[in-house]
Amino acid sequence: MNIALPGAPPADPSSLPDPTTQRVVFDGAEGDFVTLSIRGALLQLVTFGFYRFWLTTDVRRHLWTHTSAAGDHLEYTGRGRELLVGFLFALAILVPIYLAYFLIGVEVERFQAFGSVPLGIFMLFFGQFAIYRARRYRLTRTVWRGVRFWMQGSGWAYAARAFGWQILVVLSLGLAWPWRAAALERYKLRNTFYGDLAGSFDARASAFFRTGVWLWLAALAPVLILISAGAIYWATDETRPVLAGTIAAIGGVLFLPVPFLWPYFRAMEWRWWATGVRFGSLSVECDLRGGQLLKLYFKFFIIASLVSGAAAGAVFAIGAAVVEQLTKGGSGSMLESMSSAFESNQVLLVAGTTLGYLIVGLSVGVVQRYFLQREMWCIVARSLTIRHIDAAENVVARGEAANAIGEGLADSLDVAGF
Amino acid sequence: MTDILETDAAFFDGLTNRKRSVRVKLGASLDIFDGERRIDSWTLDSIRLVDAKSSGMRLRANGASELARLIVDDPAFIDAIYRNCPQLLVEEHSHKSSTARIVGWSLAAAASVLGVIFFGLPLAADRLAPLVPAALDRRVGEMVDSQVKVVFGDKLCTEPDGKAAFLKLVRALERSGGLDQSPSADVLQSKTANAIALPGGRVYLFEGLLDVAQTPDEIAGVLGHELGHVHHRDGMRMLIESGGSSFLFGLLFGDVTGSGAAMLAARLMLNARYTREAETRADEFAIGVMHGLGRLSQPMGELLVRVTGNQRGQSPGILASHPFSEDRLARMKAADKAATALPILDDAEWKALKAICKPAG
Numbered sequence: 113m114n115i116a117l118p119g120a121p122p123a124d125p126s127s128l129p130d131p132t133t134q135r136v137v138f139d140g141a142e143g144d145f146v147t148l149s150i151r152g153a154l155l156q157l158v159t160f161g162f163y164r165f166w167l168t169t170d171v172r173r174h175l176w177t178h179t180s181a182a183g184d185h186l187e188y189t190g191r192g193r194e195l196l197v198g199f200l201f202a203l204a205i206l207v208p209i210y211l212a213y214f215l216i217g218v219e220v221e222r223f224q225a226f227g228s229v230p231l232g233i234f235m236l237f238f239g240q241f242a243i244y245r246a247r248r249y250r251l252t253r254t255v256w257r258g259v260r261f262w263m264q265g266s267g268w269a270y271a272a273r274a275f276g277w278q279i280l281v282v283l284s285l286g287l288a289w290p291w292r293a294a295a296l297e298r299y300k301l302r303n304t305f306y307g308d309l310a311g312s313f314d315a316r317a318s319a320f321f322r323t324g325v326w327l328w329l330a331a332l333a334p335v336l337i338l339i340s341a342g343a344i345y346w347a348t349d350e351t352r353p354v355l356a357g358t359i360a361a362i363g364g365v366l367f368l369p370v371p372f373l374w375p376y377f378r379a380m381e382w383r384w385w386a387t388g389v390r391f392g393s394l395s396v397e398c399d400l401r402g403g404q405l406l407k408l409y410f411k412f413f414i415i416a417s418l419v420s421g422a423a424a425g426a427v428f429a430i431g432a433a434v435v436e437q438l439t440k441g442g443s444g445s446m447l448e449s450m451s452s453a454f455e456s457n458q459v460l461l462v463a464g465t466t467l468g469y470l471i472v473g474l475s476v477g478v479v480q481r482y483f484l485q486r487e488m489w490c491i492v493a494r495s496l497t498i499r500h501i502d503a504a505e506n507v508v509a510r511g512e513a514a515n516a517i518g519e520g521l522a523d524s525l526d527v528a529g530f
Numbered sequence: 531m532t533d534i535l536e537t538d539a540a541f542f543d544g545l546t547n548r549k550r551s552v553r554v555k556l557g558a559s560l561d562i563f564d565g566e567r568r569i570d571s572w573t574l575d576s577i578r579l580v581d582a583k584s585s586g587m588r589l590r591a592n593g594a595s596e597l598a599r600l601i602v603d604d605p606a607f608i609d610a611i612y613r614n615c616p617q618l619l620v621e622e623h624s625h626k627s628s629t630a631r632i633v634g635w636s637l638a639a640a641a642s643v644l645g646v647i648f649f650g651l652p653l654a655a656d657r658l659a660p661l662v663p664a665a666l667d668r669r670v671g672e673m674v675d676s677q678v679k680v681v682f683g684d685k686l687c688t689e690p691d692g693k694a695a696f697l698k699l700v701r702a703l704e705r706s707g708g709l710d711q712s713p714s715a716d717v718l719q720s721k722t723a724n725a726i727a728l729p730g731g732r733v734y735l736f737e738g739l740l741d742v743a744q745t746p747d748e749i750a751g752v753l754g755h756e757l758g759h760v761h762h763r764d765g766m767r768m769l770i771e772s773g774g775s776s777f778l779f780g781l782l783f784g785d786v787t788g789s790g791a792a793m794l795a796a797r798l799m800l801n802a803r804y805t806r807e808a809e810t811r812a813d814e815f816a817i818g819v820m821h822g823l824g825r826l827s828q829p830m831g832e833l834l835v836r837v838t839g840n841q842r843g844q845s846p847g848i849l850a851s852h853p854f855s856e857d858r859l860a861r862m863k864a865a866d867k868a869a870t871a872l873p874i875l876d877d878a879e880w881k882a883l884k885a886i887c888k889p890a891g
Contacts, residue, residue, distance in 0.1 A: 155629065159636030166632060177581040184549065185588070187580060187599075192632075210777070257549060258542025258597045307547060507547040509597065 136496040138489070140178030148174060149481045153474040164523075165199065166192030171481060175489045176254065182501050189260075189513070190253035198249070198516030199523055202242075206521070209234075236278075238521070240271035244300075245518020251304065252514045262511025265303030267518065273299055286328060290320035293381065297388060306391055307507035315388025320381070327377050331370050337363030375409055376402030382492060394503040400495035408491060412483035416476050423475040427468035434464070537604040543569070544595030554600065556610055560591075562600065570594060577615040579622065587611065647775045654774070659767040664711065664730075667766055671730020674765070678728065685719035687737060692717075692886025695879035699746065700733075702874050703754050706822035707815065713760050715753070719887045723837045727756040729765030737887045743833055746875040749883070750823075751816050751830020751862075758815025764808045813858055817865045824871025831859030 152167030169192040176188035244267040251261045277292035294317035301313035341363060345356035379402040386398030536555040541562055543550070553563040560577060562570040572591035580588040586603040589611070602608055612618065687693075700715045713731035723738040733756045735749070743749045759765065817827040834855040875883065 155633065159633050160640040162636035162639065163632060166629070173581050184601075187588070189597075255597055257547035258544045258595075258599045259547040260597060505548065509545050509547075 132500050132502045134182045134498045134501050136493045136498065137180045138178055138493040139180070140174055140486070140490070142486075145171075145174055145486050146478075146482060149478050153478050156477075157470060157474055162196075165195035168192070168195060171485060172250075172253075175486065179489075179493050181256070181498055184257050187255040188253055189255055190249065190516070194249075194516040195519055195523075198518070198520030200520070201515075201517045202520030202523065205517075237271050237275050240274040241267040242518050242521035243274075244270040245514075246522040247300065247518075248514045249516045249519050252511060256306070257507075259307040259507055259509045260511060260513070261304065261306050263300075263304050263514070265299065270296070270299055285332070287321075287325075290317040290324060290384075293317070293320065293385075294388075297385060301389065305511060306504065308510045309391050309394075309504060309507045312390045313388045314390050315384055319387075320384045323380055323384070324377065327373050327380070331373055334363045334367035334370060337366065372406060375405030378402070379405050382495070386496060392503040393500045395499045397497045397499065398492075398495050399497070400492060404491050404495075405488075408483060408487055411487075412479065415483070416479045419479050420472050420476050423472045424468070427471055431464055431468065535607055535610050537602065537607040539603070539607075540601040541569075542597070542599045542601075544598035552600075554602065554607070556607065556614065560600075560611075560615075570598070572600075574615050575617045577611070577618055578620065579618050643778055647778050651771050651774045651778075655767040655770040658770055659763045662763070662766050667763065668730035670766065670769060671728045671732050674728045675732060678726070678734065682718055682720045682722065682734075682736070687717040687719050687887035689882070689886045689888065691879075691882035692884075695875055695883040696735075696886060698879065699750055699874055699883070700753060700757075702823060703750060703757055703819050707754065707757050707761060707819045709757060709761055713757065717886050725752050725756050727759035727765060729763070729769060731760045733757065733760065739833075739837070740884055740886070742836055743884075745829055746873050746880045746883070747820070747825050747829040748833035750825065750874055751820055751827050752833065754816035754819035754827075755812045755830070757819065758812030759808070761815060762808065762811060764812070767808070813861065817862060821865075821867075823874060824869060825874065826866045826869050827862040828859070828866050831855070831862040835859055 148170050149167075152163060152170060155163040156167065169188075169190055172188045172190065176186040179186045244265070248263040248267075251263045254261045274292075274296055277288065277295055280288040281292050294313070294315060297313045297315070301311040304311035338360060341356045341360035344352060344359065379400045382400045383398045386396040389396045534555050534557040536553060539552050539554045539562075541550045541552040541554075541564075542548070550564055550569075552569070555561045555563065559574060560572040561568055562572070572594060576592040576594070578590050578592065580590050580599065586601055587608045589600040589602065590598060602611070696715070696717060700713075704712060709731075711731055713727075713733050715733040715735070717740065718734045718736050720736045721738045721741075722736045723742055725733070725735045725739055727733050733753065735753065735756075739752065740749065816830060820827040820830075838855040873880075
């Protein structure tokens, strides 16, 4: 893929009249990414998954280094070894927690019915802590023009905010989401720095609410209609099945487009987020459209289905061939000889199934990295315009590289955040 | 090289983000000039390539400021850099050789974890299970018990005559086996033809097995087998093993795709292998108990063959993890000599036991 901005000298006056307004450019070659992604999947297979730390690093190096603003490319200075160390530290923290929890659970067995609740709550809380610390790691490994980004603030303070707001979001059936997002972004960005240039977040939750509430209503209305159909059917004295059925049908039809609202919501959130980002007088705009994300998800879904189907078919065919070799001369149908071969060799069955599952999973992983990481990054990056980029000049380097324990925790707890 | 090559470049000194237009000269070292003033000088073997981007070349140097970067666009100059900086790609190359190291260490780590799972854990479970206090054992048993009742229903059979016969049978087996604690035994109203032993000394006989049994010896043998599990504390042993292995597998695979399936498969394999050993030992215990009562163990084997024989080719149940019934029967036959005592239950008691789940009348 060739992008028309080779080397991009600061501001091409013909395309943009104001040199302090710059579009973010992504110029990574698709082939390079696919190669590193497939190679990473194969290495994951032979390393029992341990290669994921280096694969993550390779992916980030590719994405960062091909993203530029005002002609200067980002650089990712993190390394796989750091992620491995972070993971090991995270284990040292989490293993005693799990063990202690197990012992407490056995000891206080009368609370057993609610046994997993406190751990679940703690892990949700801890997951937010991990997200914050992981962000700090990534940020301090992000370098532009020879100066790194960095971050202060407390992971615990962030976790407390995220957790409290999440409760309000649940209680309000999602209506509090804009305020949660605004509060968390304010905390993150006022603790974010580029050199000695401090970030801040200026977007208002009410603006997000005003545009987002229509999507919320569109998603909720079919649910309400279905509930009221049920209420009419069961709760009224004289049952009115025709009326209830009609209302239920209307609700059902209205519900069909609801999953397709998600990309439009995401795009709206991105646009809103971008308007709030400040570094001094530098500001950002985003013209991401929901249709772009919808197309992306659609492509991902189709390709992932095809690839996983093909991989599963190939694995099954190889398995069948192996079985045929093993049961040569035997009579009976393919399925019979297959099951008899596996009966006599359970280890083979277990190993074969596991390997097949891993191959299908890793193939889908390649597709997922391509669409949901690279393409997503590419679409979002190219949707961004930076205004007053001159505010980010003569910035003095500050901040130290942070450790990767947060990344390790996030990896172990299976949480991800931006 | 003799001639000095020079070109225009961009330089970030890593202290501020000011982009300086500089003149770079490549000779015995790489010198960076801002106008007339030399602002930095990099030795050729300290120069490293930073992640390749789509156009131009980004360089850093060991010993210079950590984030100082030189951006060069001139193809001839880039070419000269490639030719004259011996360590330029050392990190890319070590990246490649370190991949081999990563693979090696990963395999070693995986081998070590698998070793712990397949050899260390069974050993630890053997040593730890007898050390677990009886009180803890009972509590765990209560936890498992509630799950069993969810799966099989919680209808206990309590027909008084049948219950008396059942308890007589259990107490006789208990005395013969020399158990240090009295297990609580019950008949569960379930059509499954099976019997189970839980941690904490709790034994359930399922009505389904009573229905297919023809003599008291058959049931006595099966109960003897379950008491063997209780005596060996197999429930706690299994808990330690499967809990430990799923924990370690979780640690090993982290979030890699498909780890769930791999974990499940490995645990199935592990548990099947494990139970087989435990089952054989419980069978030996049952044989000993029956002989202690002057009775034979062969009827139990015959009951097993009767039960599994009907199930062959169908979905494997709990009994599938046991050794083949034919082999078990053969072993019991070989161990038996001759009965020296009367049956543990008389005809009336056996009839009452068979009807324990059927209301009188």
